[in-house]
Amino acid sequence: MAVTELSDLELVKQAVLSQGRVIGNDILKVDSFLNHQLDVDLLNAIGRIFHEKFGHLAIDKIMTAEVSGIAIAAIAAQYFKVPVIFAKKTLSKNLDPDTWEGTVYSYTKKQTYQIRVAKRYLTPGEKVLILDDFLANGEAIKGMKQIIDDAKAEMVGSGVVIEKSFQPGASLLQHLGIPVYPIIQVESLDNESISLK
Amino acid sequence: MAVTELSDLELVKQAVLSQGRVIGNDILKVDSFLNHQLDVDLLNAIGRIFHEKFGHLAIDKIMTAEVSGIAIAAIAAQYFKVPVIFAKKTLSKNLDPDTWEGTVYSYTKKQTYQIRVAKRYLTPGEKVLILDDFLANGEAIKGMKQIIDDAKAEMVGSGVVIEKSFQPGASLLQHLGIPVYPIIQVESLDNESISLK
Numbered sequence: 001m002a003v004t005e006l007s008d009l010e011l012v013k014q015a016v017l018s019q020g021r022v023i024g025n026d027i028l029k030v031d032s033f034l035n036h037q038l039d040v041d042l043l044n045a046i047g048r049i050f051h052e053k054f055g056h057l058a059i060d061k062i063m064t065a066e067v068s069g070i071a072i073a074a075i076a077a078q079y080f081k082v083p084v085i086f087a088k089k090t091l092s093k094n095l096d097p098d099t100w101e102g103t104v105y106s107y108t109k110k111q112t113y114q115i116r117v118a119k120r121y122l123t124p125g126e127k128v129l130i131l132d133d134f135l136a137n138g139e140a141i142k143g144m145k146q147i148i149d150d151a152k153a154e155m156v157g158s159g160v161v162i163e164k165s166f167q168p169g170a171s172l173l174q175h176l177g178i179p180v181y182p183i184i185q186v187e188s189l190d191n192e193s194i195s196l197k
Numbered sequence: 198m199a200v201t202e203l204s205d206l207e208l209v210k211q212a213v214l215s216q217g218r219v220i221g222n223d224i225l226k227v228d229s230f231l232n233h234q235l236d237v238d239l240l241n242a243i244g245r246i247f248h249e250k251f252g253h254l255a256i257d258k259i260m261t262a263e264v265s266g267i268a269i270a271a272i273a274a275q276y277f278k279v280p281v282i283f284a285k286k287t288l289s290k291n292l293d294p295d296t297w298e299g300t301v302y303s304y305t306k307k308q309t310y311q312i313r314v315a316k317r318y319l320t321p322g323e324k325v326l327i328l329d330d331f332l333a334n335g336e337a338i339k340g341m342k343q344i345i346d347d348a349k350a351e352m353v354g355s356g357v358v359i360e361k362s363f364q365p366g367a368s369l370l371q372h373l374g375i376p377v378y379p380i381i382q383v384e385s386l387d388n389e390s391i392s393l394k
Contacts, residue, residue: 029291036292037318038281040274067263074268077237084235093305094226095233108290121234
């Protein structure tokens with residue numbers, strides 16, 4: 001019997017459906033492969049999908065945000081052959097004082113916080129691709145776009161592994177002129193089961 | 198004239214010496230390639246060096262800690278063909294309540310904090326390699342070792358990209374039976390210049 005090799009997209013879908021754990025109606029835990037434990041084969045499949053989507057663009061740098069975007073962006077960057085810059089959530093003595101800042105509202109903590117990129121690592125005219133793990137309310141991507149705009153760089157695309165389509169982020173960002181490409185669209189998490197679009 | 202290709206170790210050394218920025222006598226900023234902006238070619242060189250050192254061991258999993266270890270561990274894991282688990286610094290609704298905890302003292306903030314790994318991702322008998330960016334006071338690695346011990350897993354090795362040899366971490370950990378392999382040993386940061394061992 002012939003063994004059919006799964007496409008990268010099928011691999012990611014299967015991982016979400018078989019390993020994703022639903023808590024209530026809105027939390028999808030994918031910590032077995034995406035944001036606590038990391039499955040590097042799957043991260044490579046994700047990187048190839050992003051590269052297939054955005055590889056034709058002249059991208060200078062991939063931007064993501066602490067913490068969950070880092071591994072995704074680093075593995076994907078191998079296909080684009082560009083550096084990654086990740087926006088930092090916490091001030092530290094290791095971060096330059098001279099930074100671009102983006103404001104992010106946390107719905108969980110009901111407060112805003114700043115994400116920061118050292119000015120020396122984002123220069124005017126640079127073409128930036130934003131990658132992240134989830135798109136829910138769109139706050140992280142909005143914050144990164146703010147940083148890119150302030151630096152007079154150019155956001156040439158934006159992609160996430162999982163869009164929670166039942167949350168307002170995708171349409172909110174679309175409205176702001178920031179279309180986001182999702183690898184997987186989760187339509188609902190009702191009854192603790194995962195429905196994909 | 199023949200062009201000599203640099204070894205992976207030379208590449209990493211050159212990056213530290215040419216791109217590292219010294220602040221005072223103890224801060225070495227390598228945020229152009231290691232912990233803010235990420236140079237994925239260099240991370241691959243680092244991954245290959247770790248694999249050359251530890252690849253003969255039967256490693257089941259690579260462990261690191263938020264934030265700066267994530268990209269290093271994810272890229273290195275491609276050579277080992279094992280998953281990564283990264284210890285989390287912040288509690289979130291995305292983290293299981295059932296965790297192993299390690300205590301880390303922050304000399305910068307003069308307080309302790311907990312790093313956590315969900316129990317489901319670390320099982321008794323698993324052979325774990327710890328990788329991190331810096332070894333200074335040894336607190337992060339000590340905290341990860343505590344997690345591995347509590348889970349009755351086994352730490353089979355530990356490696357860092359940069360050891361700050363003028364700080365007590367390496368000898369402190371050696372004393373606790375946790376030898377750490379450093380790719381680069383920084384002997385001093387006196388007068389804003391970097392001296393390697």
